[in-house]
Amino acid sequence: MALQLAALFGYLLGSIPFGLILTRAAGGPDVRTIGSGNIGATNVLRTGRKGLAAATLLLDMFKGTAAVLLARHFAGEQAALAAACGAFLGHLFPVWLKFKGGKGVATYIGLLIGLYWPAALIFCALWLAMAGLFRYSSLSALIASALTPLALWLLGRPAVAALFVVLTVLLWIMHRANISRLLAGTEGRIGAKG
Numbered sequence: 001m002a003l004q005l006a007a008l009f010g011y012l013l014g015s016i017p018f019g020l021i022l023t024r025a026a027g028g029p030d031v032r033t034i035g036s037g038n039i040g041a042t043n044v045l046r047t048g049r050k051g052l053a054a055a056t057l058l059l060d061m062f063k064g065t066a067a068v069l070l071a072r073h074f075a076g077e078q079a080a081l082a083a084a085c086g087a088f089l090g091h092l093f094p095v096w097l098k099f100k101g102g103k104g105v106a107t108y109i110g111l112l113i114g115l116y117w118p119a120a121l122i123f124c125a126l127w128l129a130m131a132g133l134f135r136y137s138s139l140s141a142l143i144a145s146a147l148t149p150l151a152l153w154l155l156g157r158p159a160v161a162a163l164f165v166v167l168t169v170l171l172w173i174m175h176r177a178n179i180s181r182l183l184a185g186t187e188g189r190i191g192a193k194g
Helices: 004-014 017-024 041-043 050-077 077-092 107-134 137-154 158-174 176-184
Strands: none
Touching: 004 050, 004 107, 017 041, 017 050, 017 137, 041 050, 041 077, 050 107, 077 137, 077 158, 107 137, 107 158, 137 158, 137 176
């Protein structure tokens, strides 16, 4: 029962649509009506409000971290893993927005911070390295996420690694349009105009 409650708590926390809340509070457009139509920081950035995009990124990260840390505090490590899974699903499929949410990268990082913070540093280092090489944000996230479960396993965190295999598959599914554009050579590069 504790695991189910932790997963539900994680889901509800993860489903808070900070990108939508912040842009509306700032008097901006409904973020779902611009760009990709999702609620994450990348799409918030398309409103031209860098501060709101940064705030969305941090809040989407730390709702995942909070879900993990609170579940661990009250119910232990297995509950933390359940809450992590719930939070990720909540961000991708929020009940408040007809199950149409973000793509999950920020929340993925936040979950890593809560479950095993060195892996979050590894993810970010991989993302930065790939972004520097290829100039594609989506490709950087895809490569970093693909290597994260292996890093967790090599660092002696097999249960967390197993969870992140599942989360990585979900993250890749949510990036399927980006993958199609990457294969077609039409994905936008970091810093590109227009």
